Amino acid sequence: MKPPVVVVGGGPAGLMAAQVLSEQGLQVDLYEAMPSVGRKLLVAGSSGLNLTHAGPIDQLLEHYRECRSQLEPLIRKFGPEDIRQWAQDLGINTFVGSSGRVFPEGMKSANLLKNWEKHLLSSGVRLHLSHRWKGWDPQKQLYFDAPSAETSISASAVVLALGGGSWPQLGSTGAWTKQLQGCGVLVRPLRPSNCGFDVQWSEHFCARFEGQAVKSVTIIFTNSKGMRYLQRGDFVITKTGLEGSPIYTLSAYLRDEIEATGSAVIHIDLAPDWTAAQLVERLVRPRGSRSISNHIQKSTGLKGVKSGLLREFLPREVFDHPEKLASGMKTLPVRLESARPLAEAISSAGGVSFKALDRNLMLHKLPGVFCAGEMLDWEAPTGGYLLTACLATGRAAGVGVMEWLGKI
Numbered sequence: 001m002k003p004p005v006v007v008v009g010g011g012p013a014g015l016m017a018a019q020v021l022s023e024q025g026l027q028v029d030l031y032e033a034m035p036s037v038g039r040k041l042l043v044a045g046s047s048g049l050n051l052t053h054a055g056p057i058d059q060l061l062e063h064y065r066e067c068r069s070q071l072e073p074l075i076r077k078f079g080p081e082d083i084r085q086w087a088q089d090l091g092i093n094t095f096v097g098s099s100g101r102v103f104p105e106g107m108k109s110a111n112l113l114k115n116w117e118k119h120l121l122s123s124g125v126r127l128h129l130s131h132r133w134k135g136w137d138p139q140k141q142l143y144f145d146a147p148s149a150e151t152s153i154s155a156s157a158v159v160l161a162l163g164g165g166s167w168p169q170l171g172s173t174g175a176w177t178k179q180l181q182g183c184g185v186l187v188r189p190l191r192p193s194n195c196g197f198d199v200q201w202s203e204h205f206c207a208r209f210e211g212q213a214v215k216s217v218t219i220i221f222t223n224s225k226g227m228r229y230l231q232r233g234d235f236v237i238t239k240t241g242l243e244g245s246p247i248y249t250l251s252a253y254l255r256d257e258i259e260a261t262g263s264a265v266i267h268i269d270l271a272p273d274w275t276a277a278q279l280v281e282r283l284v285r286p287r288g289s290r291s292i293s294n295h296i297q298k299s300t301g302l303k304g305v306k307s308g309l310l311r312e313f314l315p316r317e318v319f320d321h322p323e324k325l326a327s328g329m330k331t332l333p334v335r336l337e338s339a340r341p342l343a344e345a346i347s348s349a350g351g352v353s354f355k356a357l358d359r360n361l362m363l364h365k366l367p368g369v370f371c372a373g374e375m376l377d378w379e380a381p382t383g384g385y386l387l388t389a390c391l392a393t394g395r396a397a398g399v400g401v402m403e404w405l406g407k408i
């Protein structure tokens with residue numbers, strides 16, 4: 001009997017590959033290291049699962065930056081509309097939320113994952129949980145650590161969908177990088193993406209403001225090559241630095257700058273709806289017996305953590321000069337010392353280079369072995385772009401297997 005197609009990794013990319021293959025009548029065996037599939041998908045849904053992004057496809061593709069050309073053909077074949085249809089076919093309606101983000105009704109991923117698993121089982125996919133893939137044995141069989149014993153398995157084709165290296169407690173540890181490098185596959189080091197950054201807060205500032213959100217600001221970042229990026233939103237003060245949506249969106253540029261120069265300086269516009277001249281006009285108003293903090297609050301509305309940030313980063317004498325103070329409010333410099341570790345990041349950069357893959361995501365060095373999902377060398381900001389590429393590459397790897405086996 002012909003060996004089954006083996007999918008290793010039960011995240012969104014692996015589950016999608018398994019779906020494509022099983023729906024075409026192939027016997028699929030899916031091996032997952034953890035006692036259940038889709039753990040990261042479940043956690044991703046805990047604060048609202050952003051499945052994909054509606055709106056012009058060209059705008060969506062821009063978010064994959066230098067990997068756009070590799071991902072574009074795959075996402076054009078399975079893009080936001082297909083993802084919404086796929087979710088609906090699994091009994092989960094979706095809706096377009098603020099700024100084009102697409103969510104499942106109810107925002108969570110539990111029902112989607114439950115229905116997906118049920119669909120796969122009814123399509124004949126055999127799940128092998130708590131099986132961690134360790135590489136290939138001397139007979140070129142896939143080799144697993146399983147609860148009962150170590151086991152080797154033959155496969156007619158393999159899809160590896162092993163994820164990146166963030167949140168390793170959910171199953172994806174990035175240990176596969178060494179196994180594939182050992183086979184001569186070009187794998188770029190995994191690095192944090194969509195991550196927080198370290199700032200040297202004073203003890204006083206941290207004790208007072210840790211956990212507080214800095215709302216509705218614009219982050220301005222100009223790198224050492226003169227490229228300028230702007231991002232509006234809220235961020236959060238953490239014990240070690242800062243994190244939050246605008247920081248995640250800029251994280252690739254900030255991380256690259258820190259790697260190149262040792263640190264990255266962002267400028268925060270604490271009052272993005274006002275010009276510096278408007279701020280000056282208010283700051284020069286007589287303050288009477290009010291303290292300077294009170295005057296700033298009364299005249300410009302900046303208070304609490306925003307006022308704390310001014311105190312943390314502006315020299316004392318600036319507070320006596322309305323022009324300099326207004327300039328500080330519009331472009332408050334904050335030095336980021338380092339990116340937070342990969343284990344804490346939302347996602348990974350780096351992974352299997354597209355140079356190591358053919359157009360169907362099959363490894364040149366290992367014919368019959370395909371790769372999909374976050375383990376590939378691309379990165380994108382949060383906003384649904386991560387899952388979109390994971391699902392599109394999972395589907396492409398499944399279709400690639402069909403072609404390799406001569407089924408299409």
Ligand SMILES: Cc1cc2nc3c(=O)[nH]c(=O)nc-3n(C[C@H](O)[C@H](O)[C@H](O)COP(=O)(O)OP(=O)(O)OC[C@H]3O[C@@H](n4cnc5c(N)ncnc54)[C@H](O)[C@@H]3O)c2cc1C
Nearest residue numbers: 009011012013033044050132133163171373374384386387
């Ligand atoms: C907190 C958080 C929130 C997120 N929110 C969003 C969001 O709203 N929208 C969005 O687009 N993205 C989001 N993401 C990112 C998204 O969840 C991931 O990009 C996506 O899950 C990656 O899919 P994947 O299938 O490539 O890898 P994974 O989901 O990591 O799955 C890989 C699977 O492979 C298994 N595995 C690993 N190694 C082995 C091995 N050796 N043997 C067997 N099995 C193995 C793992 O246990 C895991 O189950 C979020 C991530 C986090 C951490």
